[in-house]
Amino acid sequence: MRLTEIYDQNKPVISFEVFPPKTDDGLAPLLAELKKLKNFKPGLISVTYGAGGATQGRSLKLLEKISTELNLELMPHLTCIGSSEQSILSFLQKISGWGVENILALRGDYPRNNLDYQPESDVFKHAADLVHFTRQRVSLSIAAAGFPEKHPEAESLQSDINHLTEKVRAGAEAVFTQLFFDNQYYYDYVKSVRAAGITAPVIPGIWTITNLKQVQKTAELSRARIPENLLQKLQAAAEKEVRKIGINHAAAQIRDLIKHGAPGIHLYTLNKADAVTEVLQKVSIS
Numbered sequence: 471m472r473l474t475e476i477y478d479q480n481k482p483v484i485s486f487e488v489f490p491p492k493t494d495d496g497l498a499p500l501l502a503e504l505k506k507l508k509n510f511k512p513g514l515i516s517v518t519y520g521a522g523g524a525t526q527g528r529s530l531k532l533l534e535k536i537s538t539e540l541n542l543e544l545m546p547h548l549t550c551i552g553s554s555e556q557s558i559l560s561f562l563q564k565i566s567g568w569g570v571e572n573i574l575a576l577r578g579d580y581p582r583n584n585l586d587y588q589p590e591s592d593v594f595k596h597a598a599d600l601v602h603f604t605r606q607r608v609s610l611s612i613a614a615a616g617f618p619e620k621h622p623e624a625e626s627l628q629s630d631i632n633h634l635t636e637k638v639r640a641g642a643e644a645v646f647t648q649l650f651f652d653n654q655y656y657y658d659y660v661k662s663v664r665a666a667g668i669t670a671p672v673i674p675g676i677w678t679i680t681n682l683k684q685v686q687k688t689a690e691l692s693r694a695r696i697p698e699n700l701l702q703k704l705q706a707a708a709e710k711e712v713r714k715i716g717i718n719h720a721a722a723q724i725r726d727l728i729k730h731g732a733p734g735i736h737l738y739t740l741n742k743a744d745a746v747t748e749v750l751q752k753v754s755i756s
């Protein structure tokens with residue numbers, strides 16, 4: 471099913487994000503976790519893509535497994551920075567051949583801590599170039615990334631939204647947001663995105679906090695601000711309590727987003743079903 475059909479329903483669509491395991495031994499356990507998450511009838515499973523295309527093979531292996539062994543709608547991520555047209559096209563053709571109908575088109579970042587990395591090409595500069603290329607070559611339905619707290623490199627939120635407009639003009643039909651811990655960023659962002667003339671669904675990304683150090687690292691990388699009162703609560707809590715606070719916070723965010731009419735909820739799973747299951751059990755989605 472294409473993105474436009476998936477988000478044309480009168481109830482919020484649940485989607486889950488997973489990443490390719492480092493080795494083949496990790497594939498079966500991940501499929502087992504996804505089987506558990508099938509109970510929530512997800513509209514999409516998204517699969518991340520390694521920065522710079524260096525791990526394209528691992529994404530493809532996981533995508534092939536999911537498409538052959540689980541009857542779940544897929545949205546592979548694809549980054550273009552440093553990649554050649556040929557390697558991008560080969561990925562797009564492979565997934566199309568498996569019956570995949572959607573793609574999340576991203577610029578990506580050059581791999582950090584990999585001094586040996588050599589870009590194949592500099593033909594793709596921005597995600598809009600990939601959206602345009604994809605639209606010309608295959609019939610996939612395309613999504614793009616949005617940043618409620620501004621992309622770290624952008625001069626301003628408005629200039630970032632102007633660039634989002636370019637992605638939509640090139641053919642992006644849905645926007646998946648960076649994670650955020652304070653819904654107000656999302657509500658303000660959607661208002662600005664609509665004011666810029668974008669009508670595509672904007673799907674909020676939700677991270678479940680289960681570990682303080684991990685969330686602090688994630689927040690630093692993504693530049694998502696942790697609200698001060700939440701941070702203080704997490705810092706004062708024992709380890710087991712952190713998980714409980716995190717699950718309650720994610721559930722409260724989702725309840726509020728649904729109340730405000732969000733078209734769906736995109737949950738980062740970190741390849742484990744347990745935390746997001748606990749979150750969704752606290753939320754009624756109907």
Ligand SMILES: Cc1cc2nc3c(=O)[nH]c(=O)nc-3n(C[C@H](O)[C@H](O)[C@H](O)COP(=O)(O)OP(=O)(O)OC[C@H]3O[C@@H](n4cnc5c(N)ncnc54)[C@H](O)[C@@H]3O)c2cc1C
Nearest residue numbers: 518519521547576577578596597615621623624630633648
């Ligand atoms: C939902 C989601 C999923 C993600 N999944 C992955 C993944 O699987 N793998 C991965 O490596 N990374 C992933 N990322 C991270 C993403 O690749 C990075 O955040 C990257 O830095 C930006 O990607 P983009 O597609 O938003 O790029 P772009 O839309 O190209 O934007 C990047 C920056 O360039 C600016 N810009 C855009 N167009 C122009 C222009 N014409 N002129 C000047 N400036 C411009 C933008 O304002 C922004 O600051 C994901 C991010 C999100 C939100």
